[in-house]
Structure formats: C-alpha cells, structure tokens
C-alpha cells in the first residue's frame with residue numbers, strides 16, 4: 001500500500017507529467033554531435049587533460065578521502081587554485097566541490113540579516129535556491145535590466161549594512177549577458193559587494209579565456225568571482241576567487257559546504273589544471289566557436305525562429321510550448337544531434353526552448369544540417 005508520503009510525491013509527479021514537464025534520467029550517449037554538453041573546447045578526452053588527471057591519480061590516489069580541513073587539501077588542489085588566481089588576477093581563492101555548492105556557500109554564509117541581496121531575475125538555481133531561506137532580505141531585478149538594478153540600489157542602498165549584487169556573466173539558459181562596465185559604474189556610486197558567476201563566460205570570453213569580466217575589463221572591480229571546473233575546464237569542481245583573504249578565511253571557517261564534505265578528487269584537480277593551460281592558448285578557437293554561434297543565430301532569425309542577438313556560445317531557440325520542444329529535440333536526436341530541451345521550472349512559463357551549446361566540434365556543415373531539420377519540422 002502506498003503511504004501518504006509517497007502519494008503526495010506521486011501526485012506532484014503526476015501533475016508534472018500532465019503538463020509535459022516531467023523530468024527523467026536518460027543515458028544519451030548514442031549521438032554523433034553533443035550540443036548539450038558544456039565542454040566548449042572538447043577537452044574532456046584531450047590527451048593532455050587525461051594525462052593531467054592520470055598524473056594526479058597516480059601521485060595522490062583516486063580520492064582526497066577527507067575534508068580539506070582535515071587531510072583532503074592536497075598539493076594538486078593548492079597548485080590548481082594558484083593557477084586560477086593567476087589567470088583571473090585575484091589574490092585569494094578557494095576550491096569547492098561543485099559550482100552549486102560554491103554558490104550555496106557564498107549566498108548562505110556571507111550575507112547577514114542586516115544585508116540585502118539584489119539578484120538578476122533569471123539567476124541560476126544554485127543561487128536562486130538560497131534566496132529567502134535565511135533572514136537576509138532579497139529583491140530580484142528584471143533580467144539584464146540595469147536601470148531596474150539602479151533604481152533598487154537608489155531606493156535601498158542606505159537602508160542596509162551591506163548590499164550584494166549577484167549576476168551570471170553569460171546566462172546559462174539564454175546565452176545573453178549584462179553590461180558589466182555599467183555594473184562596475186554603479187558600484188562606484190553604491191559600493192555594494194559584487195558576486196559574478198562566470199560558469200559560462202570562462203574559457204570562451206576574454207583575451208586569455210579569463211571570462212566576460214576579463215573581456216570587458218572589470219576583473220579588478222568584481223569582489224567575488226565564482227566559476228565551475230565542470231564546463232570549459234572539462235572536469236568537475238569549482239572556485240571562488242576574491243580580492244580579500246578575509247572572505248576566503250571566513251568561508252574556510254563557516255562554510256559547511258567546504259568543511260563537512262570530502263574534497264574534490266585529485267584526478268579532477270589534475271584534469272582542470274591541464275585544461276586551463278590549453279584554454280589560455282585557445283583564443284582563436286574561442287573566437288571561432290562564437291562566430292559559428294553568431295552565424296547560427298542569423299540563420300535562425302532569417303528562418304523565422306525566435307532567438308536573441310548576443311554573440312555567446314549558448315543559443316536558445318524559444319518555442320514556448322514544452323511538448324513542441326520535446327518533439328523537436330527528439331527529431332534532432334533521430335539525426336544524431338543532441339540538444340537540450342529546457343522547460344519550466346528551469347526557464348519561465350511559456351519559454352520552453354531548445355538550448356544549443358556550441359563547441360569546437362561544431363562547424364558550418366552542422367549548421368546547415370540543423371537548419372534543414374528545424375525547417376522541415378516547422379513545415380510539417
């Protein structure tokens with residue numbers, strides 16, 4: 001007999017099923033081109049990245065086997081955080097096990113009940129999930145709308161001890177991004193603490209792949225940079241980089257995400273360190289990934305598809321309806337092309353979309369093939 005507890009869970013699942021929003025786990029390895037993955041430089045199988053993982057594996061073993069505050073913090077972790085600090089020109093840094101945990105740690109432990117958090121309306125779930133869970137007040141500004149952010153700063157800045165402004169650089173579901181120099185300008189007028197999530201900007205933007213903040217020359221103004229090792233860096237784990245040792249010391253003392261979890265494995269650290277070295281020299285590849293994505297957007301718009309005009313590697317094709325989105329995803333998959341079918345609640349209601357994640361393995365012939373599948377589905 002089903003318990004009341006399971007009945008409650010089942011009825012929630014039924015509700016999702018009825019609206020076409022049920023999520024399931026699938027093994028999707030039988031595709032010729034994977035445009036869901038965030039491995040923008042196709043480095044996870046690169047010989048130097050595998051060698052980096054192997055070296056760390058052989059030297060330090062398969063696991064760090066302890067929290068970093070016990071014996072889990074190994075030379076491979078120290079080397080990696082130093083490489084990241086040099087790359088992004090920040091004097092202090094910490095590795096976390098995932099980007100999700102890093103964001104949870106930052107937004108859970110740094111703000112106090114006397115503070116205010118101002119976050120972009122479409123901020124990643126790893127941040128959104130923390131809002132409202134503590135005594136810290138928060139407000140969301142309209143997506144990328146810095147006039148709205150300014151208005152909220154103007155109305156609220158003096159009422160709180162510290163104001164935090166939190167945004168992604170390249171947004172994970174839309175591939176669009178804010179005007180970072182304008183945020184830097186606002187920070188001069190209202191000295192808030194700026195947290196920037198560069199999960200998707202890293203590698204693909206900036207003259208050394210250092211991210212959108214590097215490209216838009218505001219790296220020194222960002223107080224806390226967060227990024228994952230699980231995307232362009234072809235591994236797993238994350239980093240928090242700051243201008244201040246006080247912030248990293250505080251997290252080391254108060255962040256349960258860091259203190260009470262076995263630290264990321266040596267092979268992950270070794271792989272990310274090797275990928276980082278490759279990415280720093282890969283700006284021609286990054287340019288070509290973005291150029292291909294720009295051409296794809298142009299083809300989409302001339303075919304009457306809804307997308308945006310940004311120049312990042314993430315291209316949304318907005319269909320609105322979740323059933324259409326899944327159907328078209330499956331049509332592409334029949335041709336061996338794997339793309340993301342992203343539906344609410346990951347994205348707002350009526351904005352279900354295909355998410356194309358461009359990488360170094362996608363070329364002009366793929367664009368033609370994809371457009372011909374999209375257009376024939378449209379004419380069906």
Ligand SMILES: Cc1ncc(COP(=O)(O)O)c(C=O)c1O
Nearest residue numbers: 098099100124126172199228230
């Ligand atoms: C903007 C953003 N932040 C954080 C994360 C979480 O990173 P991780 O996959 O390392 O947990 C993601 C991953 O989807 C992301 O897109």
